[in-house]
Amino acid sequence: EIVLTQSPGTLSLSPGERATLSCRASQSVTSTYVAWYQQKPGQAPRLLIYGSAGRATGIPDRFSGSGSGTDFIFTISRLEPEDFAVYYCQQYGSSPWTFGQGTKVEIK
Amino acid sequence: EVQLAQSGAEVKKPGESLRISCKGSGYTFSKYWITWVRQIPGKGLEWMGRIDPSDSYTNYSPSFQGHVSISADRSISTAYLQWTSLRASDTAMYYCARGPTAFDYWGQGTLVSVSS
Numbered sequence: 487e488i489v490l491t492q493s494p495g496t497l498s499l500s501p502g503e504r505a506t507l508s509c510r511a512s513q514s515v516t517s518t519y520v521a522w523y524q525q526k527p528g529q530a531p532r533l534l535i536y537g538s539a540g541r542a543t544g545i546p547d548r549f550s551g552s553g554s555g556t557d558f559i560f561t562i563s564r565l566e567p568e569d570f571a572v573y574y575c576q577q578y579g580s581s582p583w584t585f586g587q588g589t590k591v592e593i594k
Numbered sequence: 595e596v597q598l599a600q601s602g603a604e605v606k607k608p609g610e611s612l613r614i615s616c617k618g619s620g621y622t623f624s625k626y627w628i629t630w631v632r633q634i635p636g637k638g639l640e641w642m643g644r645i646d647p648s649d650s651y652t653n654y655s656p657s658f659q660g661h662v663s664i665s666a667d668r669s670i671s672t673a674y675l676q677w678t679s680l681r682a683s684d685t686a687m688y689y690c691a692r693g694p695t696a697f698d699y700w701g702q703g704t705l706v707s708v709s710s
Contacts, residue, residue: 576641
């Protein structure tokens with residue numbers, strides 16, 4: 487099973503700042519099959535990024551992803567008030583599919 | 595519009611059985627896998643398993659294998675997550691999501707509470 491470790495656990499930033507989240511896999515992820523999701527309290531997760539760098543339908547271009555192998559990065563170029571939430575990475579290259587433990591982006 | 599509509603919240607006792615559902619609409623149900631994800635209150639997301647509605651092939655996480663079963667009825671575009679004997683530790687929110695790769699649509703979640 488591929489274990490995904492996200493860092494940091496919590497990121498305290500102000501609106502307008504840049505957020506950079508990391509997701510490290512315990513072994514190489516097949517074909518960059520990594521996705522990123524946003525979850526707000528009381529809501530289901532929402533797909534933001536798939537295939538490591540592809541933006542899902544309707545996702546603003548301030549959200550971006552990159553990486554390959556075991557190291558993946560998710561970036562929010564300029565935080566908007568609605569971006570404060572928990573973000574999860576997920577790999578779907580090797581069964582069982584797994585999620586990281588999440589990074590909370592909170593208002594500083 | 596693609597939607598996944600889940601059944602309502604459940605309150606059960608340990609040892610009881612339960613089946614929750616996830617009905618797809620706005621797309622061809624048999625063309626996309628359905629995955630189930632658990633979220634214990636205040637915790638992260640856990641992938642439980644998935645089903646291909648076209649042939650009912652299933653694949654489970656070892657963490658859930660043998661404790662839950664996933665099934666689907668293509669004729670009514672509905673997938674199910676089932677327990678034969680619930681435990682208190684099954685208390686969680688359960689989401690269905692559409693695959694087969696990244697999960698682009700999610701249900702609203704079904705809260706399952708198990709307590710004596």
